[in-house]
Amino acid sequence: MSGPVRPPGAAKTVLETAAFTLLRTARGKRWMIAAALVLLPTVIALIVRASDVSPFRQERVFFGLLINLHFKLAVAGTALAFATAFPWPEADDASLTWWFTSPVKRWAVALGRFAAALVTGLVLLPCAALLLKSAVVGRPTSDLGAVARSAALATVVVYPAYLAVFSLVSAWTRRALVIGLVFVVLENFLVALQGNVARLTMIHHVKSLLAPSITPDIGRAAWSIVSRDFEASAASTSVTALVATTVIALALSLVLVTRGEYRGKTSQAA
Amino acid sequence: MSGAAVRGATIEVRQLSRAFGQVVALNEVSFDVAPGIVGLLGPNGAGKSTLLKILTGELRPSLGSVRVLGLDPFANPEYFARIAVAPEQEALFEDVTGREFITFMLKLRGHDAADAGRRAEEHLDAMGLADAMHRKIGGYSKGMRQRCKLAAVFSADAEALFLDEPLTGLDPVWRHRIQTRIRERAEAGVTVVFSSHVLHEVEQATRQVLLLHRGRLAAQGEAREIRAMVDKHPHRIHVECARPREIGARLLAWDSVESVRVTPKGLLVTTPKPDRFYASLTEASAAEDLGVTGLHSPDDSLAALFETLVGG
Numbered sequence: 001m002s003g004p005v006r007p008p009g010a011a012k013t014v015l016e017t018a019a020f021t022l023l024r025t026a027r028g029k030r031w032m033i034a035a036a037l038v039l040l041p042t043v044i045a046l047i048v049r050a051s052d053v054s055p056f057r058q059e060r061v062f063f064g065l066l067i068n069l070h071f072k073l074a075v076a077g078t079a080l081a082f083a084t085a086f087p088w089p090e091a092d093d094a095s096l097t098w099w100f101t102s103p104v105k106r107w108a109v110a111l112g113r114f115a116a117a118l119v120t121g122l123v124l125l126p127c128a129a130l131l132l133k134s135a136v137v138g139r140p141t142s143d144l145g146a147v148a149r150s151a152a153l154a155t156v157v158v159y160p161a162y163l164a165v166f167s168l169v170s171a172w173t174r175r176a177l178v179i180g181l182v183f184v185v186l187e188n189f190l191v192a193l194q195g196n197v198a199r200l201t202m203i204h205h206v207k208s209l210l211a212p213s214i215t216p217d218i219g220r221a222a223w224s225i226v227s228r229d230f231e232a233s234a235a236s237t238s239v240t241a242l243v244a245t246t247v248i249a250l251a252l253s254l255v256l257v258t259r260g261e262y263r264g265k266t267s268q269a270a
Numbered sequence: 271m272s273g274a275a276v277r278g279a280t281i282e283v284r285q286l287s288r289a290f291g292q293v294v295a296l297n298e299v300s301f302d303v304a305p306g307i308v309g310l311l312g313p314n315g316a317g318k319s320t321l322l323k324i325l326t327g328e329l330r331p332s333l334g335s336v337r338v339l340g341l342d343p344f345a346n347p348e349y350f351a352r353i354a355v356a357p358e359q360e361a362l363f364e365d366v367t368g369r370e371f372i373t374f375m376l377k378l379r380g381h382d383a384a385d386a387g388r389r390a391e392e393h394l395d396a397m398g399l400a401d402a403m404h405r406k407i408g409g410y411s412k413g414m415r416q417r418c419k420l421a422a423v424f425s426a427d428a429e430a431l432f433l434d435e436p437l438t439g440l441d442p443v444w445r446h447r448i449q450t451r452i453r454e455r456a457e458a459g460v461t462v463v464f465s466s467h468v469l470h471e472v473e474q475a476t477r478q479v480l481l482l483h484r485g486r487l488a489a490q491g492e493a494r495e496i497r498a499m500v501d502k503h504p505h506r507i508h509v510e511c512a513r514p515r516e517i518g519a520r521l522l523a524w525d526s527v528e529s530v531r532v533t534p535k536g537l538l539v540t541t542p543k544p545d546r547f548y549a550s551l552t553e554a555s556a557a558e559d560l561g562v563t564g565l566h567s568p569d570d571s572l573a574a575l576f577e578t579l580v581g582g
Contacts, residue, residue: 005380007351013378020366020374027365027406094361098422101326102378103351258345261329263290264359 007103010111017112018119025082025120033081034120037074038128041065045135055139062136062144066151070132071206072188075125075155076162080180082117083166086110088174091262100262107254114167114250121159126152150213154206161202161242164249171256174265194231202245205238278304280430280461281325286334288320295320297485298334303463307456309472309493310465312482318465319358319434321482325463326355326432339429339461351379354426356419358434358465364408368394368418371407375422393425394418398444412439413564420448430461437471439564442552449474468567469496470505470544505544509551510536510564517560524550 008016025031048061087110090096099109133148165183170176191201198204211232233241279302288296296317312318323329324336327343327350336342341349363371369390376386394403397417402410407418416439423431433452437445452475456462466472472479473493481489481496489496511517514537518530521539526546531538541547544567555562 007347007380008378016374016377020370023370024363024365094357094359095363097326097328097355097357097361098363098375100328100345101350101353101355102375103347103349103380104378105347106345263323263329 010105010108013104013108014112014115017109018115021113021116022119025116030081030085031120031124034074034078034124037077037081038124039131040074041069041128042131042135044069045132049135049137055137055142058136059138059142059144062132062138062147065132066129066147066210067203067207070125070129070151071155071158071203072184074128075121075159076180076184076187078121078125079117079159079162080166080177080184082121083163083170084176084180085117086113086170087257087260087262088170088176091174092264094264096262096264106258110167110171110254110257111250114163114253117163117167118160121163122156125155125159129155146213147210150210154209157209157239157242158202158206161245161249164246164253168249168253168256171253171260199233202242205233205241208232208238209235280305280339281308281463282335282337283325284335286321286324286331286336288317288324288329288332295485296324296331299482299485299487300334301480301487301490303461303478303480305456305459305461306478307452307462307464307476309476309479310463310482311467311469311472311479311496312488313467315484316467316482317485318467318482320485322355322432322434322463322465326353352428353430353432354423354428355432356423356434356436358438360412360415362407362410362415362418365406367404367406368399368410368421369403371418372422372425376425379426389425390421393421396424397421411563413441413444416440417444417448420451424451424455428460430463431455432463432465434465435467436464437466437468438566441562441564442548442555445471445548445565446552446556469493470548470567473545474548505541506567507539507541507544507547508533508536508566509539509562510566512561512563517562520554526550 045058045061045065049058053061087096087099090099100106102109129151130148132151133144136144138144166176166180169179169183173179187201187203191198191203191207207230211230212235281301281303283302284300286296286299287294299317299321310318310321320329324331325338325343327346330344339349339352341352343349366374369387372390372393373383373386376389377383381389391400391403394400397420399414399417399421402414407415410418416436420433420436423433431452436452437448440448449471452462452464456476462475464472464475477493479489479491479493479496480487509517509521514532518532518537521527521537522530524547526541526543527539528542529540539547548565551560551562551565554560
């Protein structure tokens with residue numbers, strides 16, 4: 001019979017869910033995928049460095065890896081890997097039943113899952129930007145450390161935005177992985193167009209956050225190779241855009257999870 | 271077919287229909303269930319899992335209404351505080367230990383960490399998992415996973431239990447123990463919905479049966495009436511065991527066994543008297559270790575019965 005215990009409130013549910021998910025993540029395989037993505041730019045930079053290229057070319061490689069591998073692949077890919085883990089895969093193996101028949105709010109469970117993915121990404125990804133810098137030897141006049149620190153901060157702002165957008169897609173459809181990949185490809189296409197269309201992409205705002213740290217003394221020539229004709233938005237505009245994307249996408253995903261029906265592929269019908 | 275209204279019903283289903291696109295999984299199903307055990311019986315694809323998911327608040331009805339314990343089930347935490355659900359598949363979190371899993375589920379029910387841990391250990395111990403509770407669930411056998419799921423369900427002290435194929439993968443001794451445990455809960459006033467595609471399993475637990483076939487309630491009533499019809503059809507039981515030839519030779523000597531065929535995972539036994547066969551196997555397994563690790567029953571005989579019932 002029902003005992004005297006009362007189910008936890010939303011805040012405790014979020015914390016318990018996040019802690020349990022982090023425990024599972026630490027023992028699972030998804031963090032290894034994320035770690036591999038995160039380490040890839042550094043590994044490539046080390047290979048380039050070992051091949052004895054000039055400091056200027058190493059700077060070019062640094063900016064190329066930072067934008068194209070770190071932000072476009074590692075940050076977006078890690079967000080996609082974690083966001084698509086819930087709820088559809090768990091609906092398919094029926095373990096979602098344990099979450100969704102517990103006496104707690106669905107949105108609190110989803111927020112706990114989001115928080116766990118956020119913590120994991122924010123531990124791994126900013127470090128990756130700093131690690132990448134440590135693998136590069138630029139010209140003596142170039143302060144790539146300042147750029148790496150800006151990249152780490154930009155990661156802290158953009159990763160939650162990617163995670164929230166992909167969580168929204170995951171709450172909506174089981175094809176979130178495919179849609180997420182299309183999103184990343186489309187974003188790359190749009191950012192290359194420049195102008196106002198490019199401002200709709202998260203990569204544009206990442207570049208805008210990096211731009212102030214890149215002066216003529218520290219690698220503007222190298223930076224221009226990955227950012228030809230780039231017109232940066234104000235840093236405050238970019239931060240606002242990314243934070244607003246995070247909040248709106250996350251709120252919508254929590255609404256969808258609360259109202260949605262998640263029926264596994266193996267469920268049978270007459 | 272509609273079931274009769276029952277005084278004091280804890281589950282009230284009225285004209286329930288559920289469609290997935292063009293596929294009608296449930297079609298105008300109505301019934302009431304009072305506290306005690308009710309068997310939800312039907313071949314695979316009959317709509318049992320869809321009905322259970324509606325009763326457990328994971329899916330909404332397309333049409334009709336469902337009230338359980340006086341509440342609307344869908345996404346209702348107040349309702350979930352009073353029920354417990356064991357899903358059919360091997361649905362557990364592979365990366366955590368049995369103790370961590372049940373402790374977490376109890377925390378979501380409001381138990382503090384110490385109490386949740388203690389209760390988790392008690393219930394895992396009762397399910398014969400004392401030695402395995404600190405191992406990851408990913409390393410559990412099918413039977414251990416099933417017992418771990420049931421430990422989670424029993425630890426919840428719920429007013430209504432929804433068990434989807436709860437005996438699948440269990441050896442004869444554990445099947446008997448779990449059936450006894452379920453009966454004890456029902457005698458204490460708990461409503462238990464026991465879903466299975468195997469009549470014998472349901473019959474051992476309860477006399478009250480709901481028969482689903484192709485999304486409709488084909489019959490509601492006494493299990494023995496269904497048994498009388500089913501016995502006209504041969505019954506096949508797959509026995510998973512390590513020494514199939516040796517065990518098969520012994521089984522052939524039983525009068526409840528018609529034929530035995532060796533398969534890659536064990537034996538396929540045909541019996542005209544499945545209840546006697548199950549009873550004999552449980553007794554023999556309790557007396558000595560036969561090496562039987564699981565029992566599965568293909569639903570051919572039951573499917574044939576349903577075809578008869580609905581004139582298909």
